[in-house]
Every structure is written in C-alpha cells, then in structure tokens.
Amino acid sequence: MGTDVLVLGDDQSYAASMANDYTLKPSSEMSGRASSRAHIQEVAAEVLSKENGIGKVFSIYGTGGLGKTFLMEELYSDFTHKFTHNTVVTRHSFEGEEITSEEKILKELSDLLACNGVPSPTFRMNYYAWKAKASNFALAKAEFCADFEQAKNKGVEISTMLSGLAAPFIDQFTRGLGGSILNAAIEIGAYAVDSIKNAKACNEWKSLTEEKTSSDLKTSLAGSLKSDIEAWTGRNERKLIFFLDTFEKLGWVAGEWRVGRYDWAKTISEAKGSLWIVAGRCRLAWRNVVRFPVQLEPMSLTEADELLVKCGVSDSELRSLAVEKAGGIPVYLIMLADMINRSSVTEARRNLLCIVDYDNLVEVYLRGLDASLKPAIYPAAFIEYWDYEFMMAVGDSFVDPNAIAQLENLSFVWKRQDSFEMHEVVADLIRRSAKGPVVLKLFKACGDLLGQLGSDDKRTAYAKDTYRLHVLKARQLLAVEGVDVLGSEAAFNARMQYAEAAWHNGQVEQAYDLYKEIQCSYAPTSPADEPTIYFLRAKLKTAALKTQLWLTRGERTWHEQAIADTVEVLNDVRKHYPNERLIYLSALNDLGISWKRFKDFDKAFYYQNQVVRALKDKKARELDADEARFINNYGATCQQYGAKLKQEGNASEGQEYLKRALKYYDKAYKARKALFGTNSLQALIVLTNKGVANMLMGKYPEAENMLEKAYRGFKSGGFPTGDSSYLRARFQLANVSSNKARELKDAGLIDEARIEGRKALELHKKVYYDKKECLTEWAVDTGKSRDAVKAAEKFLAEL
Numbered sequence: 001m002g003t004d005v006l007v008l009g010d011d012q013s014y015a016a017s018m019a020n021d022y023t024l025k026p027s028s029e030m031s032g033r034a035s036s037r038a039h040i041q042e043v044a045a046e047v048l049s050k051e052n053g054i055g056k057v058f059s060i061y062g063t064g065g066l067g068k069t070f071l072m073e074e075l076y077s078d079f080t081h082k083f084t085h086n087t088v089v090t091r092h093s094f095e096g097e098e099i100t101s102e103e104k105i106l107k108e109l110s111d112l113l114a115c116n117g118v119p120s121p122t123f124r125m126n127y128y129a130w131k132a133k134a135s136n137f138a139l140a141k142a143e144f145c146a147d148f149e150q151a152k153n154k155g156v157e158i159s160t161m162l163s164g165l166a167a168p169f170i171d172q173f174t175r176g177l178g179g180s181i182l183n184a185a186i187e188i189g190a191y192a193v194d195s196i197k198n199a200k201a202c203n204e205w206k207s208l209t210e211e212k213t214s215s216d217l218k219t220s221l222a223g224s225l226k227s228d229i230e231a232w233t234g235r236n237e238r239k240l241i242f243f244l245d246t247f248e249k250l251g252w253v254a255g256e257w258r259v260g261r262y263d264w265a266k267t268i269s270e271a272k273g274s275l276w277i278v279a280g281r282c283r284l285a286w287r288n289v290v291r292f293p294v295q296l297e298p299m300s301l302t303e304a305d306e307l308l309v310k311c312g313v314s315d316s317e318l319r320s321l322a323v324e325k326a327g328g329i330p331v332y333l334i335m336l337a338d339m340i341n342r343s344s345v346t347e348a349r350r351n352l353l354c355i356v357d358y359d360n361l362v363e364v365y366l367r368g369l370d371a372s373l374k375p376a377i378y379p380a381a382f383i384e385y386w387d388y389e390f391m392m393a394v395g396d397s398f399v400d401p402n403a404i405a406q407l408e409n410l411s412f413v414w415k416r417q418d419s420f421e422m423h424e425v426v427a428d429l430i431r432r433s434a435k436g437p438v439v440l441k442l443f444k445a446c447g448d449l450l451g452q453l454g455s456d457d458k459r460t461a462y463a464k465d466t467y468r469l470h471v472l473k474a475r476q477l478l479a480v481e482g483v484d485v486l487g488s489e490a491a492f493n494a495r496m497q498y499a500e501a502a503w504h505n506g507q508v509e510q511a512y513d514l515y516k517e518i519q520c521s522y523a524p525t526s527p528a529d530e531p532t533i534y535f536l537r538a539k540l541k542t543a544a545l546k547t548q549l550w551l552t553r554g555e556r557t558w559h560e561q562a563i564a565d566t567v568e569v570l571n572d573v574r575k576h577y578p579n580e581r582l583i584y585l586s587a588l589n590d591l592g593i594s595w596k597r598f599k600d601f602d603k604a605f606y607y608q609n610q611v612v613r614a615l616k617d618k619k620a621r622e623l624d625a626d627e628a629r630f631i632n633n634y635g636a637t638c639q640q641y642g643a644k645l646k647q648e649g650n651a652s653e654g655q656e657y658l659k660r661a662l663k664y665y666d667k668a669y670k671a672r673k674a675l676f677g678t679n680s681l682q683a684l685i686v687l688t689n690k691g692v693a694n695m696l697m698g699k700y701p702e703a704e705n706m707l708e709k710a711y712r713g714f715k716s717g718g719f720p721t722g723d724s725s726y727l728r729a730r731f732q733l734a735n736v737s738s739n740k741a742r743e744l745k746d747a748g749l750i751d752e753a754r755i756e757g758r759k760a761l762e763l764h765k766k767v768y769y770d771k772k773e774c775l776t777e778w779a780v781d782t783g784k785s786r787d788a789v790k791a792a793e794k795f796l797a798e799l
Contacts (some may be wrong), residue, residue: 032187036060036294040075041082043290046276048087048239052230052273059284060277062296067330068279069093071296072245075277079241084235091243103127103400106221109268117155118240119161120228126220128165133214133769143168168205195620199573222264233273245616247280315345318599325361331423331709332358334411335365343368349625353727362429364715369762376403378438379445380413382429383476389418394445394474417574431481439482443494446475460681460718469505472498486740491719492518492534494640496541503545504681506724512545537583540569547597551781563594582626585611589630592637599671602640602757608634609738612664620670626680628671632686635664639693646696658697678749679717681725684710697738699741720737724781727771731785734763738792745799754799761792 040058043284047056061067072091077091090328092112107127110120146164151158180795234238244265266286278284283295299307304323314321318340326332340348351368355361368373376399379391391404407413412423412631422430436444449471453464472494479486479494485702486494495518503511519538524531543565550558570587572581592608595601611630615623623631642657669686676682691706707729714726721727737760746755768785 003622034073034300036296037078038076040277041078044079044241047275048083052233053238054288055269055274055276056270057276057278057284057289059289060279060282060294060296061257061281063139063281063425065294065329065331065423066298066414068296068766069245072277072279072328076243079243080381081237083241086238087098087241088116088118088238089241091245093245094247095377102347103130103218103221106225106264106268110225111154111158112114113240114124114158114161117157118229118232119157120225121161121164121643122228122231122460123221123225124161125165125201126208126217126224129205129208129212130214130217130221131596132209132210133217138511143562144169158265165201167201192407208279213772214769218287224269227272229268229274233271240271242276244278245280247278247282247284248672268768299330299333300328304328304333308331311341313337313340315340315348316346318345318620321349325352325355326493327358329358331412331425332361333424335361338411339365339368342582359429359432361531363427363433366430370403370406372403373393373406375399377430379442379474380407380420381427381434382442382477384473385419385421390419392469393449394442397439401582405631424737434481436482439478439485439632440459443475443478443482443486443490446471446478450475455514460676460716461681462696463718465501467492467499469501472501487536488494492522492537499541503548508545509547512542512549515542517546525591530576533577533580533583536569536572536577539565540583540586540590543569545592559594566590566594574694583612584613585630588625589633593633596637596640599644601637601644602638608637620667620672623667623671623675625675626674628668628675628682631671633660634690635668635693638664639696640655643696655697660698661693662690665693679713681717681723682711683721684717684729685725687713688725690731690734692732692735695732695739700736700737703736704733707736721770728779729769730763731767731781731788734767734788738788738795739765741795745795750799757792757796757799761789761796764792766789 011765040060041056043056060071062068062422072093076089076091083089089682090112092109106123109341110127113120128140128144131143144166148159148166149163151162157353178220212220232238247262257629265276265278269278269286270288277474292322293631299706300303304326305319308319308322312320322333322336322340326336337353343351351364354364366377367637368637369377376395379395380386381392383394387779388401388404391399392401395404407419409413412426413420414423450468453459453516459467475494476498479491483491491793495514499511499518502514515538519535519542522532522535522538524535543562546558546565548560549557553791566587570584570591573584573587577583588607588611592604592611595607608630612634613630616626618627629643638657639661641652642661645651645654645657647654665686669690670682672683674687687706691703691710694700695703709764710729711726711733714723714729719726739758741756742755744750744756764785768782768789769781769783
C-alpha cells in the first residue's frame with residue numbers, strides 16, 4: 001500500500017473475531033477493476049443472504065485519478081440491476097461539495113433515504129429539536145416549513161414523513177408566516193389529522209427540548225438515523241446498500257485533511273441489515289469493515305482500451321499509444337481521448353509520441369487547446385474553486401470571459417452547487433507546468449485583490465476574512481511552485497500569510513500543519529548547520545500554535561513543548577541574527593504569554609517588559625500589526641496579574657496593574673482600528689479586553705458598554721456565533737452580571753442579587769453549550785464556562 005494513503009480508524013490490524021469474515025479475496029489489497037467488481041458483488045451477496053447483523057463497510061481507496069468514482073458508477077449500475085429483491089440501493093457523492101457540518105450531511109442523507117422509501121422520523125425530530133435548542137424555535141419552525149415545501153418536489157415519501165412530525169409546530173404555523181411557508185403550513189395541517197400521532201409527536205418534542213441540551217441532541221443525530229435504518233430493515237425484512245463516493249471530502253477543510261469529520265459515518269454504517277460501499281483516498285479501518293478492502297491499481301490494458309472506446313476513440317493504434325502514455329490512469333486516459341477527438345489522426349499520433357511523463361502529458365494536452373482557453377486554465381488550477389465573478393476578478397486583465405464559460409466543458413472540471421472545481425491531480429500537474437511569467441502575473445493579480453479588500457464595503461468583516469483566505473490559498477500555491485521567480489522572501493511570506501489567515505479564521509489545526517510544513521521545508525540538513533531565518537520564523541509560529549492546541553485539547557504537554565521551542569528560537573536569534581528585531585521581540589512576547597498562562601508572572605514580565613521598553617517611544621498609529629499585538633498581550637498580562645493581586649487581598653496594587661492594562665489596551669485598540677478597521681476581529685478582541693479590565697476594576701457600566709459594543713461589532717461584522725473571540729465577549733458579558741450579583745448580595749440587596757444572578761446563569765449556560773459544540777467538551781475555555789455555570793448555580797442556591 002502506498003504511503004500517501006491515510007488510514008482512518010484504530011482497527012488497522014482488523015479484529016481477530018473477523019478472521020473468517022468475507023475472506024474471499026487474496027491477501028494482497030491491490031486489485032484491478034474486474035476482480036474488484038466481482039469480489040464486491042460476492043461480498044454483497046453474502047451480506048444479503050444473512051440475517052440482519054451489524055452493518056458492513058467495503059472500503060475502496062487509492063490516490064487521485066485512479067478511477068474510484070468510475071468504478072463506483074459501474075458498481076452502482078451493477079447493483080441496481082442485480083440486487084432488486086427486498087433491497088434498496090442508493091448512493092451519495094461528496095464530489096465537488098463544500099462540506100459544512102455533520103448535521104447538514106445527515107439531513108441530506110435522510111432526504112435521500114426517504115426518497116427511496118426509508119423514512120427517518122426519529123432523526124428528523126431530533127434534528128429539528130437540536131435546531132430549536134442551538135438557535136431558537138422560530139428558526140426550527142421556519143426550516144421545517146421550508147423543508148415541507150421543498151418535499152413536494154422530492155416525493156410523497158418525504159412529505160408523509162414530515163407531516164407525521166408537524167404537530168409541535170402546527171399551533172405556531174399561522175403566526176407571523178406568509179407566502180409559500182404559510183401554504184406549506186396549511187398543507188401540513190391537512191396531513192396531520194391523527195390526534196393520537198399528534199399527541200405522541202408533541203410529547204416527544206417536549207421531552208427532547210426540555211430534557212436534553214443542544215449538545216446532547218447534536219451527539220444523538222447519527223445514532224437516531226442509524227435507529228431509523230434498523231427499524232426499516234427489521235420491520236420490512238429488507239436490506240440497504242448505500243454507496244458513498246469521494247469520502248475524503250468529509251475531512252477536506254480548506255485544502256487540508258482533517259481527521260474526525262467522519263465519526264457519523266462510523267455510527268450509521270453499523271445499522272443492521274446495511275452494506276456501505278465507501279470510496280475515497282483514505283482506507284477505512286473500522287470494526288465493521290470487510291476484512292480485505294480494495295486499493296485500486298491502474299487499469300489493465302484491456303480496461304484502458306475499453307474506456308477509450310467508450311470515449312469515442314476508434315483508431316486502435318492511437319488507443320494503444322494513449323494507454324501506454326497514460327499508464328492506465330483513468331483521468332489521463334480521458335484527457336488523451338479528448339485530445340485525440342479534437343485532432344487529426346496524424347496530429348494526435350505526433351502529440352502522443354511527444355509524451356514522456358505525466359507532467360509532459362499535461363503540457364501536450366494544453367498545447368492543443370484553443371489559445372483563448374489557456375490563460376483561464378492556470379488561474380483555475382491555482383484557485384481551489386471558482387465561480388465566474390471570482391475568476392474574472394483574478395484574471396481581469398488577461399482572461400477572456402468566454403473562456404471561463406468553456407472551462408466547465410473540460411473532462412477534468414466538475415460543477416459544484418454554485419461554482420466549479422478542477423480535478424486535483426490534473427490541477428497539481430498544471431500548477432507544476434506553469435511558467436515564470438504566468439506565476440508572476442497571477443501572484444500580482446492575487447495581491448491586487450487583497451489590496452482591494454480594504455475598501456470593499458459590500459462584504460461583512462467575516463466575509464472579507466473568508467475571501468482573503470481563498471485568495472491567500474492561491475498565493476500560497478503560487479509561492480510553492482514559483483519560488484525561483486518570486487524570490488525566497490516573497491514566496492516565504494506568501495506561505496506564512498496563508499497559515500496566519502487560517503489561524504485567524506479559527507482553523508488552528510490546519511494552521512499548525514501549514515507552519516510545520518514550512519518549518520520542515522527550511523530545516524537545516526544537519527545539526528551543525530546554521531538555521532536560516534525562515535526556519536526560525538516558521539518554528540516560532542509552530543510553537544505558538546502548540547499553545548493554541550493546548551487551549552483546544554487541554555493537553556499541558558503541548559504548551560510545555562511550545563515554551564521549549566520558543567526558548568530555542570530566542571537563543572538561535574541572539575546567536576546568529578542579533579539584528580533581526582521582529583523575530584527577537586516576537587520570541588520575547590510569546591515566552592511572556594506562555595509563562596502568563598502557567599501563572600508565573602515573574603517570568604512573564606521578565607520577557608514582556610523587554611518588549612515594552614523597545615516600543616515605548618512609538619505612538620499608537622506608528623505601530624505595525626505585530627507591535628500592536630505585543631502591546632495588547634502586555635496589557636493582558638497586567639490585567640491577569642492585577643486580578644490575581646486583588647483576589648489575594650492586595651487591592652491597591654492590583655488596581656494599579658489594571659489601570660496599566662487599560663493604558664496599553666487603549667494604545668493597542670487605536671493601532672488596530674487604524675490598521676484593520678473598527679469591526680475587525682483584531683480590534684474587537686482588544687475592545688473585549690478593555691471591557692474585562694473595567695469589570696475587574698468594578699466599573700460595571702463602562703465594562704457593559706464596551707462588551708456590548710464588542711458584541712454588536714461581532715454581530716454586525718458577520719462573525720459566526722461559534723467564533724472563539726465572539727464566545728469570549730459573550731462569556732465576559734455574563735461575568736459582569738455574576739460580579740454585579742455578588743456585590744449586590746454583599747450590600748444586602750438579596751432580591752436584586754437574585755435577579756442579576758439568574759441573568760448571569762442563563763448567559764453562562766448559553767455560552768457553555770455553544771462552547772461545547774464549537775470548541776469541544778475538553779477545551780480549556782469550555783472548562784471555564786462549565787465552572788462559571790456551577791458557580792452561578794451555587795450562588796443562587798446560597799441565596
């Protein structure tokens with residue numbers, strides 16, 4: 001098996017209990033299509049002949065371009081004709097799809113199952129209850145009505161299923177609803193006439209929404225869909241065969257693989273009476289995976305020739321040449337078929353003979369394209385996905401608008417819901433074939449787009465961040481391929497900027513991987529070699545991300561390693577690059593933050609005081625982004641130390657440190673407003689800090705004013721409610737109420753303290769539930785909210 005195939009799951013050796021489970025295939029996992037098809041059909045027949053035991057999974061995997069999707073199409077066609085008795089065969093592909101959430105995927109599969117006669121009422125009830133708890137009842141009701149309206153176009157099965165769940169919503173339907181949703185409400189009311197079923201649905205809804213948290217409901221979604229499948233297979237004595245294609249997309253986030261996005265599939269694939277045929281670049285190693293999965297190998301000569309015939313290549317000599325040059329890789333065979341079909345026999349033969357490897361194959365293919373189409377091919381390869389507007393923005397000066405429309409006709413381009421994407425294997429080859437002038441032109445175009453974002457008043461702050469990340473991803477790919485023409489500094493900065501943007505957008509694990517990759521690419525070849533400044537800059541950022549991973553995962557060793565790595569960087573900078581001021585100050589700043597998080601304030605101030613002294617003569621508007629960050633971080637250390645002193649009874653000294661914190665927060669806030677804008681994430685973070693400092697000083701009106709302003713900024717800026725900084729602003733607002741309640745109690749105002757305490761508890765609960773869903777149960781910040789909820793409950797109990 002190739003080293004580039006990722007194994008998902010911990011049952012990599014396969015359980016001993018499965019030793020005699022479907023061992024029809026030789027021990028080698030490599031196989032051709034004919035034998036794979038025969039083997040999978042035999043396994044399916046075996047599953048269908050048995051009682052409804054735990055569901056089975058057949059894993060088809062391999063690198064890109066080998067034709068996994070092509071094989072899945074063949075198998076689906078085979079199965080729909082062969083397994084017609086007491087069996088439902090259905091499929092879903094994640095190809096070209098932007099995977100947003102587990103809930104969306106499961107709901108999509110629920111619709112698909114219902115269209116095939118497999119209802120999932122338990123899942124849907126849990127889904128709408130989760131929606132009501134995670135957002136509010138109005139949104140859950142609106143989504144239910146919209147789903148019912150759309151169900152009319154999907155089949156009577158979905159309408160029937162949804163009508164049975166309508167009772168909890170019916171009394172609310174006609175209040176404030178209009179248009180098609182009101183029509184849907186009337187139709188649902190006509191369906192839902194069974195009083196016993198209505199009462200059951202209402203009781204179930206009440207139980208779910210009153211007894212379970214949104215986190216509990218979210219966790220139960222996959223299990224409830226599994227239960228629905230098992231209820232159907234058991235009740236009808238039928239089987240379910242489900243094809244899932246391009247499975248790696250589940251963990252493909254912003255161009256990087258993320259393990260952990262597939263757990264729902266592990267759960268539902270165990271549904272009794274089901275067989276799941278899953279294709280992707282990852283090998284599945286779950287307990288219910290058939291013992292010998294299928295790793296695809298290139299097509300045989302016969303299979304490749306048959307594919308070319310299907311693609312319209314009639315000349316046998318040209319087919320033989322194409323098979324030889326494509327090496328049995330379907331995506332290349334199809335490209336060559338396209339090239340042959342638009343050329344004369346003589347020209348096609350000459351072009352085929354010019355091909356010596358896959359890189360050269362793409363070059364030969366591109367030579368034969370229409371001249372106006374070529375300039376559009378390269379932006380498409382470097383841009384992860386695109387629509388017409390975005391492509392025109394990138395290639396405004398050199399791409400023919402008509403050529404953009406022609407891209408979708410290429411065999412290696414597929415349409416997403418509202419955009420297009422190039423086959424990744426082909427895109428990689430095209431990127432490698434890009435010449436210097438092309439790289440320079442695209443790099444400049446992307447830089448111009450980033451420059452224009454500052455004056456863009458049509459997008460929200462969050463939308464700007466998302467757009468910026470998309471453009472930076474393209475620049476990073478250009479930097480990897482074009483370091484020779486761009487220069488080391490420009491190429492390095494482009495890669496670092498993309499990693500920074502991923503971190504800024506909350507994609508901590510992806511940012512860590514990106515920084516680690518950059519660090520490794522500049523690493524010294526031996527311990528005796530002097531480290532380059534690029535290596536040290538990347539290593540420092542990797543260390544900072546280790547601290548973030550500690551905050552996310554709660555594993556202290558990450559933070560300890562971050563400190564050790566940062567000390568190494570600081571020592572290397574002092575030794576080899578004493579004039580590199582920025583990285584020197586960055587290392588000092590990071591060490592100060594790290595020791596602050598370990599509550600060692602002597603060490604924290606030892607490092608951060610050096611930073612502040614270096615910047616003391618700079619005014620706010622003279623600070624750059626990094627310097628503003630250092631100043632804000634120093635304020636945070638002063639704030640935490642001041643709070644600690646006050647807790648220990650040293651109120652006057654604590655108050656002085658809090659005043660110092662406000663002084664540096666003010667400076668950082670002015671700098672960040674000037675650099676990024678009032679509603680930028682950077683500015684809102686400092687504004688939240690100012691609110692906290694005022695709260696700790698007992699200035700509650702000022703604190704509430706600043707935190708409310710930050711809250712409104714996050715909201716108007718379009719930031720998702722799960723953004724960690726947004727959650728922090730809400731958490732601190734709740735803390736203001738908690739502190740006010742305690743002071744009211746100490747003043748003997750018990751009734752007022754009880755009212756403020758209840759408000760604090762409600763706010764803390766909402767933040768805690770959101771943190772559990774967005775950050776994980778074990779994250780450090782989630783623990784803070786969990787403790788705050790307990791403290792608020794204890795406070796009210798004591799009253």
